[in-house]
Amino acid sequence: SYELTQPPSVSVSPGQTASITCSGDKLGIKYAFWYQQKPGQSPVLVIHQNSRRPSGIPERISGSNSGNTATLTISGTQAMDEADYYCQAWDSNIAVVFGGGTKLTVL
Amino acid sequence: QVQLVQSGAEVKKPGASVKVSCKASGYTFTAYYIHWVRQAPGQGLEWVGWINPNSGGTNYAQNLQGWVTVTRDTSISTVYMEVSRLRSDDTAVYYCARSPGISNYAMDVWGQGTTVTVSS
Numbered sequence: 001s002y003e004l005t006q007p008p009s010v011s012v013s014p015g016q017t018a019s020i021t022c023s024g025d026k027l028g029i030k031y032a033f034w035y036q037q038k039p040g041q042s043p044v045l046v047i048h049q050n051s052r053r054p055s056g057i058p059e060r061i062s063g064s065n066s067g068n069t070a071t072l073t074i075s076g077t078q079a080m081d082e083a084d085y086y087c088q089a090w091d092s093n094i095a096v097v098f099g100g101g102t103k104l105t106v107l
Numbered sequence: 108q109v110q111l112v113q114s115g116a117e118v119k120k121p122g123a124s125v126k127v128s129c130k131a132s133g134y135t136f137t138a139y140y141i142h143w144v145r146q147a148p149g150q151g152l153e154w155v156g157w158i159n160p161n162s163g164g165t166n167y168a169q170n171l172q173g174w175v176t177v178t179r180d181t182s183i184s185t186v187y188m189e190v191s192r193l194r195s196d197d198t199a200v201y202y203c204a205r206s207p208g209i210s211n212y213a214m215d216v217w218g219q220g221t222t223v224t225v226s227s
Binding site: 001031033035037042043044045048049054084086088090093094095096097098099100101 | 142144151152153154157166168169202204209210211212213214215217218219220
C-alpha cells in the first residue's frame with residue numbers, strides 16, 4: 001500500500017518561513033492535500049490539488065509538489081499557525097492515505 | 108451553511124458494536140462522497156472508508172474491511188458508520204468529512220467528531 005512520510009516536528013521563529021515536507025513514491029504525479037489541526041478541533045483543509053487555497057486560507061500558506069516530495073510552506077509564520085499538519089494523497093485512485101503528521105511549533 | 112453534524116460520544120465494552128451518524132445539511136447530499144476518518148488518542152489521522160451517497164457504493168481501508176460498515180439514508184441526508192467486534196484500540200475520535208469526488212478531491216468540510224471509548 002502507498003505510504004506518505006512527514007517529519008514528526010518542525011520549529012520556526014515568529015515571522016520566519018516554515019516548510020513541512022511529505023514524501024511518497026512518485027508523489028509528484030498525484031495530487032497532494034494538506035490539513036491543519038489544532039488541539040481539540042477537527043482538521044481544516046488548507047491546500048488542495050497541490051497548491052490551491054480554499055476560500056479563507058491566507059496567502060502566506062502555499063503548497064508545491066514535485067518528484068517524490070510535496071511541501072507546505074508558511075511564510076511570515078504567526079503564533080496562530082502552531083498546529084499539527086497532515087498531508088494526504090489518493091492510492092490507486094480509490095483509497096485515501098494520510099501522512100503521519102507534523103507538529104509545527106512557533107518558538 | 109454547509110454542515111456535518113455527528114452523533115454524541117459513546118462508551119462500549121470490548122466485543123460490542125457502535126453506530127455513529129453524520130447528518131449533512133446546506134448542500135445536495137447526493138453530490139458529495141462522505142468519508143470516515145479516525146484519530147486514536149495522541150495519534151495521527153487514519154482513513155476508515157467512504158460512501159457514495161448517490162449509489163451507495165463503498166470502499167474501506169484494507170485493515171478494516173469486514174469490521175466497518177458504512178451506510179446512508181438519503182431521506183434524512185445521513186450517513187452511518189458501524190464498527191463491530193470493538194477492541195480497545197478502536198478507541199478514537201471518529202470524524203466524517205465530505206469530498207466532491209474521489210481520486211482528485213480533498214475533504215473540504217468535516218464534522219465535529221465523535222469520541223468512541225472501548226473499555227471493560
